Structure formats: C-alpha cells, structure tokens
Amino acid sequence: MEKAGHAAPVNAESQERTRRRDRLDHLPSRRCSVTAVRTPESRAGRSNIVGVGLQERRLGATVLNTYRTTLDLDDVVPNERQPRLGPKEDEELQRQIVANEGLFEPLLVEPHPDLPGKFRIIDGERRWTNSSVLASQGHVQYRNVPVEITDRTLSDDERLRMWIYIHRQRKEWSAREKEMVAYRLVDLLGRASAANILGISLRELDKLVDIYELSSRFSGLRDPGASITWARELMGLSKKMLTPSVVDAVVDKVQAKRVTNSKDLRKLRKILPDPVAREHFLSREGDIDSAMLRLAPSEKRENKGGLGSDLQAAVDAMKRMPWTALADLKGDPGILGTIDEAEALLKSLRKAIAE
Numbered sequence: 001m002e003k004a005g006h007a008a009p010v011n012a013e014s015q016e017r018t019r020r021r022d023r024l025d026h027l028p029s030r031r032c033s034v035t036a037v038r039t040p041e042s043r044a045g046r047s048n049i050v051g052v053g054l055q056e057r058r059l060g061a062t063v064l065n066t067y068r069t070t071l072d073l074d075d076v077v078p079n080e081r082q083p084r085l086g087p088k089e090d091e092e093l094q095r096q097i098v099a100n101e102g103l104f105e106p107l108l109v110e111p112h113p114d115l116p117g118k119f120r121i122i123d124g125e126r127r128w129t130n131s132s133v134l135a136s137q138g139h140v141q142y143r144n145v146p147v148e149i150t151d152r153t154l155s156d157d158e159r160l161r162m163w164i165y166i167h168r169q170r171k172e173w174s175a176r177e178k179e180m181v182a183y184r185l186v187d188l189l190g191r192a193s194a195a196n197i198l199g200i201s202l203r204e205l206d207k208l209v210d211i212y213e214l215s216s217r218f219s220g221l222r223d224p225g226a227s228i229t230w231a232r233e234l235m236g237l238s239k240k241m242l243t244p245s246v247v248d249a250v251v252d253k254v255q256a257k258r259v260t261n262s263k264d265l266r267k268l269r270k271i272l273p274d275p276v277a278r279e280h281f282l283s284r285e286g287d288i289d290s291a292m293l294r295l296a297p298s299e300k301r302e303n304k305g306g307l308g309s310d311l312q313a314a315v316d317a318m319k320r321m322p323w324t325a326l327a328d329l330k331g332d333p334g335i336l337g338t339i340d341e342a343e344a345l346l347k348s349l350r351k352a353i354a355e
Helices: 012-024 091-099 125-136 156-170 175-189 191-198 202-215 226-234 244-255 262-271 275-282 288-292 306-319 323-328 333-354
Strands: 055-059 062-072 107-111 119-123 144-150
Touching: 062 156, 091 125, 107 156, 119 125, 119 144, 119 156, 125 144, 156 175, 156 191, 175 191, 175 202, 191 202, 202 226, 226 244, 226 262, 244 262, 244 275, 262 275, 262 288, 275 288
Parallel strands: 107 144
Antiparallel strands: 055 062, 062 144, 107 119
C-alpha cells in the first residue's frame, strides 16, 4: 500500500512519452545556446520574444536561427497561402493528441509581419487546427502548444522552400499539393530550378503547372481541392481534343451540376471524335450521358434485312439527330402526326410480337 504523500510509480507509457519529448529537444545538426532574453521592443520583422535555447536550423539551403517555447492557440495564425489543400480537421490526429497528452512535434512559426505579438504558421496547420478543435470542446489543457519560432519573418521564397524541404523529408506529398507547389516554384524560381527541387522532369513539371492553371476555371466548388481533380481528368484528354470550346462546355456543365463525377470526363475520349455526339455535348442542353447515346455504332451490324434491321436503322438515325435539327422541327404538325402514327404502329407491332 502506498504511503500518503508518496507519488505513484511512473508507468511505462509515461516513461516513453518523456523519452520521446527528450529526443525532440535534442535533434541533430543544431547548435544551441542557453540564453533567454525578452526585449522591450521588436525590430522590424523580428520577434520580441526570445526563448531558451537559440538554435541554428538547416533546412536544405536555408539556415535559420530558431528557439522553442509555448504559445496560446490564439497567438498563432494560419498561413492564408498554405500549399496544403483540403480539410485539416482529422479525428485520428485528435485522438493521437489526446493519447500523447499534447503535441510532440512543435509548430514551426514566424513573427507575423502585420499582427504584432502574433505568429504565422510555416508548418503544422493540421496540428494547430486539431488542437483548436479539442480546446473548443473544453479540453483547455491543449490551448498551449509547443512552437519553434524563427528569429525573423521569412520571404515567400524562403517559406516555400522550407515547406517543400520539410514535406519531402516526411514523404507527405499528395498530387494536389505537388501541383500547387510546382506552379508557385516556377513563378518564383523558373522551370529549371523548380524541376530540380521537386525531382521531376521539365515535361512532368509543365503538366503539373497546366493542371493547376486549368483548376482555376473550376471555381465555387464546395471542396477547394476538387478543382484539381476535375482539372486532372480534363487534362487526360489529348491536346487536339482539348479545345477552348470543350473546356468552356465542361466548366459550365460542372458548375451547373450537369456533370457530377469527374471520372465521367473520360467518356469524352469517345464523344469528341464523333461529330454528332460532340455537337450535342457542346450544346447547352447536352451532357455526357445523352451524348453517349448519339455515338455511331462502333461496328456495322450485318445487314440481314427484315423488320429487325429496319427498326435498328431507324433507332440509330434518331439517336444521331442533332439537337439543332430538332429545334427547327419544333411544332411542325406534319412531323408530330408522323410520330403519332409511328408510335401507334410500334405499339401494335410490340403487342403482336409479344403474344
């Protein structure tokens, strides 16, 4: 039986958590000092808080002086130009934070250039977001988060290079992120340097940039990352097929929800080479399913003659009728009478054959 005032034995799980935190505080390739200073005023672009253990951190070609401390969640601001797309709330990550009694890996932040006393996230938005979710649910112990603060505000070039280096080391690239980063790298550094940093060919780089530029046409979608998915499927078409009129038609039909599955765009490889199906798809009323019905038969049916062959020929002819021609026939009493006669005849034929 334990005596009053004596602490309970530390279990193995607590010891492991302590060891992991100690390892994080002794990462390689960093030189640490032991000074702690809080200056009364900040210099331009630099923090006025200096934590214990100033470190030199090398991230690829970028060398930074950083220090570790803890900050309240409200003192940390997300980066509006964060390359990572899609939702950042993650229930599994929240469970890990609870199990670990907080964040093991500190957020990497910089002094905010426009908000004195605030810090902008360079890396760690998902950790910050999910800690905020837990705090909003009443778990106040997660309000203070460990951070590693740079001693100055980074340039756009430095920030992007650092983000790329970190995520390449973790092997956390997604295709969506790679396209956005490729576009921004080309804009900042040019094609050759961008391809070298990403470890891809110029041809692969150009394709990523083209997809990202095309994705800007798919605005207003519920999931911002979905625009990349639509653009990738559309770029799967040959350049000969991908004319401005085709792009405009696809964008309009996606926005109007006449096309709701991005994989359906693959059917355009069959539709666009067919003149009748293509004309129908490009029309205001057209969509992918109705255009598929107007495709010419892939193989000519053997003409055996007789009623079945004649009926099939009539069906094929009606499927291939352009919408523009149908519009010209609207309200024509002669055509309407012929359709009524054909309908009555077909019903009689069906009844006779079915019996």
